[in-house]
Amino acid sequence: MMAATDRNKPLNAEATPHLSYSRLQKYLTCPEQYRLYYIEKLRAMVENASLVFGSVMHLALAEYFRRQIDPARTFLQDWDALNDVQLRFSQKESWQKLRDIGQGLLEKFLRDEAPKIGQVFSVERIFELGVSNLNLPFVSVIDLVAEMDGKRTLIEFKTAASDFEDYEVDLLDQVTAYKLAEPDVQQIAVCVLVKTKAPKIRWHRTDRTPDDVVEYLEKAETVAHQIEQSVFYKRIGKWCRQCEFLPVCLGDKGKARDTLVRIA
Ligand code: SF4
Incomplete structure (x- = not known):
């Protein structure tokens, strides 16, 4: 049994107890990582550049679908504003390299991919679902619901170092979780913006059955129970290797003290 609340205002994610795909995924990756992040409330003093890049790209795409603002322009404004901010880059990345990649990808997106998307129904919409087998609300933020291939389509944007394999898309829990909130979409499309020097964008079509959603809810219930316990x-x-903890x-108490901070 499920009831959905459609929120227009952003949820105060830190203050409101809830479950989400990313919370469950963090627990599934490593329960200790979940504990240190959500219970001890430890955060890296210097943010991971890849994660910040992904957020800036998402914001630029959302602004395009909301207000038709050139996404490369939005990206460059926001990324340039981060020039003085200390970020944690991998060995292969730099501020300038990610700037060039982001600009190239978004110019290509506007030119080649955006025309494939028709009427827009929602952009970065937040759903709060009450699900009978979970004690906390389940929150989803869905990038885009729009017409594509003549179908109402749930679209998820990903920035990644390489394209996704078909099996990864078919098993991706994230879109299964989103299908909970948008059960009437006719297909799901995952758009992968690949962070290569020459901009590469790949689409994957997939869908989820009611059985897939039930299976995910059972997994969510198991994880929620383990967190409660x-x-x-x-x-x-x-x-x-990539974990801030x-x-x-x-x-290494000294390094932990120098690199982590506890939020209020
Ligand atoms: S380093 Fe991170 S991912 Fe690895 S065990 Fe510790 S908390 Fe978990």
Whole structure:
């Protein structure tokens, strides 16, 4: 059983207890990472440049679909404003490199991809769902619902270092979670903006059945129950290399103190 509330105002995500795809995903990646982030409220002092880049790209696309503002222009304004802000770049990235990639991708998007999208029904709409098997509301922010291929389509934008494999798209929990909020869409399209030197944009079409959604809700219930029971443990893997909490897990108190901050 499910009831949906459609919010126009942004949810105060830090203040309102809720579940979301990203919260569940953080727990599934590593329960200790979830604990340090959401319960201890630790944050990296210097933000990950890739994540900031993804947010700036999303904002530029949202402004385009809301107000038809050239997305490359919005991106350059916002990215240039970050020039003086300290960000954590990977070895292959730099501020200038990401600036060029973002501009190239959004110019290509406007020229080649935007014409494929017809009537826009919603942009970055926030849904708060009451689901009977979950004690907390389930919140989703859906990038875009618009007409594509003559169908009402849920569109998810991704910025990534490489294109997604078909199986990744077909199993992506994120769009299954969004189908909960938008059960009437006729298809789902994942648009991958690939961060290569020559701009590359790939579309993947997929869909979710009611059984897929039920299976996801069962997983969400299991994770929510484990969080309620304070079941937290370190799930070690290659992802630890990118994790801001690595100094905590390694017991390096000095580095943890120098790189992390506790938010209010
Ligand atoms: S470093 Fe690894 S084990 Fe520790 S919180 Fe991060 S992902 Fe989990």
